[in-house]
Amino acid sequence: MSLLTVSDLAAGYGQIGILRDVALTVDKGEILGVLGHNGMGKSTLLKALSGAIPVTRGAIVFEGLDVAREPPFRRARRGLGYVPQGRQIFPALTVRENMEYAARAAAQPLEIVDDMIARFPRLTPILDRAGGVLSGGEQQILALARCLCGRPSLVLLDEPTEGIQPSIRDEIVETLLRLRRSLGLSILLVEQNVKFMGDLADRVLHMEKGRLSAAATPEIAAMA
Numbered sequence: 001m002s003l004l005t006v007s008d009l010a011a012g013y014g015q016i017g018i019l020r021d022v023a024l025t026v027d028k029g030e031i032l033g034v035l036g037h038n039g040m041g042k043s044t045l046l047k048a049l050s051g052a053i054p055v056t057r058g059a060i061v062f063e064g065l066d067v068a069r070e071p072p073f074r075r076a077r078r079g080l081g082y083v084p085q086g087r088q089i090f091p092a093l094t095v096r097e098n099m100e101y102a103a104r105a106a107a108q109p110l111e112i113v114d115d116m117i118a119r120f121p122r123l124t125p126i127l128d129r130a131g132g133v134l135s136g137g138e139q140q141i142l143a144l145a146r147c148l149c150g151r152p153s154l155v156l157l158d159e160p161t162e163g164i165q166p167s168i169r170d171e172i173v174e175t176l177l178r179l180r181r182s183l184g185l186s187i188l189l190v191e192q193n194v195k196f197m198g199d200l201a202d203r204v205l206h207m208e209k210g211r212l213s214a215a216a217t218p219e220i221a222a223m224a
């Protein structure tokens with residue numbers, strides 16, 4: 001059985017429908033990629049799966065249970081982690097405080113913060129620095145570490161390479177592959193960056209105008 005099975009999903013903003021007939025599965029330990037150009041609905045997909053926006057039809061079966069009508073915090077407690085586009089780091093809290101906040105919100109013991117810090121060496125020298133002064137790459141790594149303080153089994157990851165220099169991009173690839181190995185983590189990643197996707201994803205789908213299809217664009221075919 002898949003960890004996540006989405007079927008016949010529709011969602012949007014008020015009267016504006018964006019996603020239609022969306023179906024996908026993510027298996028345990030799998031990294032599924034969704035590629036698409038600007039405005040095609042990638043972020044909307046992750047918002048609908050995390051509960052940030054309501055779905056208008058369809059099912060989101062996570063670990064055997066349809067969570068499509070559950071509020072975001074309940075989905076998060078079940079192990080559906082979400083790293084939104086723009087990272088949404090708390091700017092006035094330190095790196096450590098950002099992580100402690102997430103652990104508390106997820107009712108996890110605070111020891112998980114030290115466990116995660118040990119997995120992200122780049123955070124160690126900046127633990128007391130305010131989130132708002134971090135570089136884009138540091139914020140992305142913190143956003144991921146903070147999400148993992150909720151002990152998710154699946155992470156919904158929205159454009160982690162946006163505004164990030166190539167060296168940190170490579171570090172993020174290595175980190176995600178390591179986390180998959182060590183924690184058995186599953187990842188649903190939406191991206192525009194074909195190279196990043198090629199380095200990371202086991203399988204890639206293509207999103208166009210709110211619909212998903214098997215990847216058939218020349219860029220993706222060239223990755224294979």
Ligand SMILES: Nc1ncnc2c1ncn2[C@@H]1O[C@H](COP(=O)(O)OP(=O)(O)OP(=O)(O)O)[C@@H](O)[C@H]1O
Nearest residue numbers: 013016018036037038039040041042043044045192
């Ligand atoms: N809050 C909102 N209200 C109304 N429409 C929105 C809202 N947010 C996004 N949209 C529209 O939904 C469509 C899909 O946007 P979405 O952000 O999901 O695309 P995306 O594929 O993630 O693009 P990008 O790569 O630029 O982030 C776009 O047409 C966008 O204008």
